[in-house]
Amino acid sequence: MAGVSIPVIDLEQFQGQSTKILEACKEWGCFRIINHNIPDKLMSDMKQVVRSLFDRPLEIKRRNTDVIEGSGYRAPNEKNPLYEALGLYDIGSSDAVETFCTQLDASPQQREIIKSYSNALHKLIMELCGKLAGSMGLNHDLAKGWPCQFRINKYNFTPESIGSSGVQIHTDSGFLTILQEDDCVGGLEVMDKSSGKFIAVDPFPGSLCVNLGDMAAAWSNGQFCNVRHRVQCKQAAIRISIALFLLGPKEAMVEAPQEFVDSNNPRLFKPFTYEYIRKLRLSTGKHAGEALELMRL
């Protein structure tokens, strides 16, 4: 749909925009943030580090093993032949960040950039989640102690691949994702839930894209949209994106607070753990929100 774009939220004006942000969460499940306090230089330095990590030989990338299923290196495969990823669980742990750097032979300078980026993004995602909870009239420390998965993505788009899929349609499994997309190469598309049509999310250098996942839909008793999205190959170029996923409580049940439930808004989902949904998605191969639908009461 030409001319339609996702909402833009100015984080410096957050107080005045809480209605806009809640509307974005409900109608889109995604929005852009500007004035987020992450320096442009840190974002571009990190992108350069990411490119260089992907240029490591395969045997080095393979050292980046899973900590939880799906958290480590993903080589291109039959389903997603253009796509490669490296990852880290949990970015809130400085030991895990050090291990990631060591596995990938990061230089001292690259290590500093990865550490600064991790700290800054971790702080931002926690603050953003707190602000969302606050806008819903609840305690700001909703996500205290929740683990965060970090993933860097590389798409090797070629002239032959134009029009094909880089990453297939999915929802993110966690609560909130902050995505630094490629500042030049587009391809991300989000589904407009009212029309079911995909909308291109074009590059917007300096901003960050926020997606809400399955946990946010469950926690809000279905008020927030777990946005379906995909990446399409639009041009023959390497595309880099950097994603931070705030997952969900480690052990506690995910369920909507009583404030979101009344006779007009009955409880929609059975309580479940984040781990349960993550495993259900992986074991069924259903990644586009169907696992959450199985939890409906």
Ligand SMILES: O=C(O)CCC(=O)C(=O)O
């Ligand atoms: O590369 C992108 O822009 C999106 C990546 C994504 O959706 C994901 O890592 O979950």
Ligand SMILES: [Fe+2]
């Ligand atoms: Fe995603």
